[in-house]
Amino acid sequence: MTNYRTIGTAALGEGGPEVGVQGLGCMGMSFAYGPADADASRATLERALELGVTLFDTADAYGAGDNERFLAPFLGAHRDEVAVATKFALAIPPDDPARRVIRNDAPYIRQAVEASLKRLDVDVIDLYYMHRRDVNVPIEETVGVMAELVREGKVKHLGLSEVTAGELRAAHGVHPIAAVQSEWSLFSRDIEANVVPAARELGVTLVPYSPLGRGFLTGSFTDAGQDLTADDFRRRMPRFTGGNAVANAALLEPVRAVAEAHDASLGQIALAWVHRQAEVHGLPVVPIPGTRRPARVEENTAATRITLTEEELALLEPIAEKVAGPRYADMTFTSAGRE
Numbered sequence: 001m002t003n004y005r006t007i008g009t010a011a012l013g014e015g016g017p018e019v020g021v022q023g024l025g026c027m028g029m030s031f032a033y034g035p036a037d038a039d040a041s042r043a044t045l046e047r048a049l050e051l052g053v054t055l056f057d058t059a060d061a062y063g064a065g066d067n068e069r070f071l072a073p074f075l076g077a078h079r080d081e082v083a084v085a086t087k088f089a090l091a092i093p094p095d096d097p098a099r100r101v102i103r104n105d106a107p108y109i110r111q112a113v114e115a116s117l118k119r120l121d122v123d124v125i126d127l128y129y130m131h132r133r134d135v136n137v138p139i140e141e142t143v144g145v146m147a148e149l150v151r152e153g154k155v156k157h158l159g160l161s162e163v164t165a166g167e168l169r170a171a172h173g174v175h176p177i178a179a180v181q182s183e184w185s186l187f188s189r190d191i192e193a194n195v196v197p198a199a200r201e202l203g204v205t206l207v208p209y210s211p212l213g214r215g216f217l218t219g220s221f222t223d224a225g226q227d228l229t230a231d232d233f234r235r236r237m238p239r240f241t242g243g244n245a246v247a248n249a250a251l252l253e254p255v256r257a258v259a260e261a262h263d264a265s266l267g268q269i270a271l272a273w274v275h276r277q278a279e280v281h282g283l284p285v286v287p288i289p290g291t292r293r294p295a296r297v298e299e300n301t302a303a304t305r306i307t308l309t310e311e312e313l314a315l316l317e318p319i320a321e322k323v324a325g326p327r328y329a330d331m332t333f334t335s336a337g338r339e
């Protein structure tokens, strides 16, 4: 199935810049998913760009700045060809480096953007997201500060992650929001109820994170507690361990059947489904699957050329409502947890 043609493009927000219709999630290169091979990760970045991927996703929280620093040489070598997206909001308290505190206040944002610019070694951040919502700060205030960063030339476009439809509308009233980044996959469809319709109405692009269900939808692991290394974040996620993992693995059967019909991998079908949501919901959708391996970026970008039939979509439709376990142990900081 895999071939190596370049992918199409999509706009980041109404009238916004065009980026490759699939981005690359870079988090795992420094954080969360066990040991990474730096050389393979660098080769993955280069291969992604060759295939038409131009949106590279990171956050200051990924490895406490390590992921941004890791991307800097790649960005320096290709600054005019790529868009870098990073995020603020998960602050490290000085007295407890292992903890994270959500902060959306002006002094925090101002120091966070300077730190990200320095670590990324760029003059301007193409897309700057609020990573998590601090409900103690009015969203209008937070986006007001983010809009100042645009006027000052530190940031080009604004994004929000895990916001409710109401928060998105309020934010968009202050400054145009180019993108909402939230979890969206065959396993996680809660944003379809309110967030996706609001994004369509406002001309906001949807950037689905974890479109491969953090790897689970590829069939590459079943029980995180047994199959993944001790430091892997997925061992603490309710869907991926014990009885939930066994039940959820059984849900992959229709994905496997569709994959066989297309001579494709399970992951490619999971990604083809996310790409298809652009047509289903009538808005630009730019998923950012994460990988640290060049062969997988070839496989994942090739999924943009798989068209699922209506019958196949119907076969995949019931999966999400049967998933055992929430997508995070604590759902209060997700949009669904506040709606």
Ligand SMILES: NC(=O)c1ccc[n+]([C@@H]2O[C@H](COP(=O)([O-])OP(=O)(O)OC[C@H]3O[C@@H](n4cnc5c(N)ncnc54)[C@H](OP(=O)(O)O)[C@@H]3O)[C@@H](O)[C@H]2O)c1
Pocket: 024, 025, 026, 027, 028, 033, 057, 058, 131, 161, 162, 181, 182, 208, 209, 210, 211, 212, 213, 214, 215, 216, 218, 220, 267, 288, 289, 290, 291, 292, 293, 296, 297, 299, 300
């Ligand atoms: N805004 C937020 O709150 C938030 C939250 C989570 C993630 N994100 C962003 O979204 C990006 C993507 O999400 P994610 O990394 O959590 O999940 P994902 O993209 O659903 O899955 C990534 C996992 O799938 C594996 N994988 C990728 N392609 C594969 C393939 N073709 N076959 C088999 N396995 C494959 C990767 O392993 P290898 O790396 O070993 O290939 C990795 O373990 C992240 O990198 C990050 O930038 C944002």
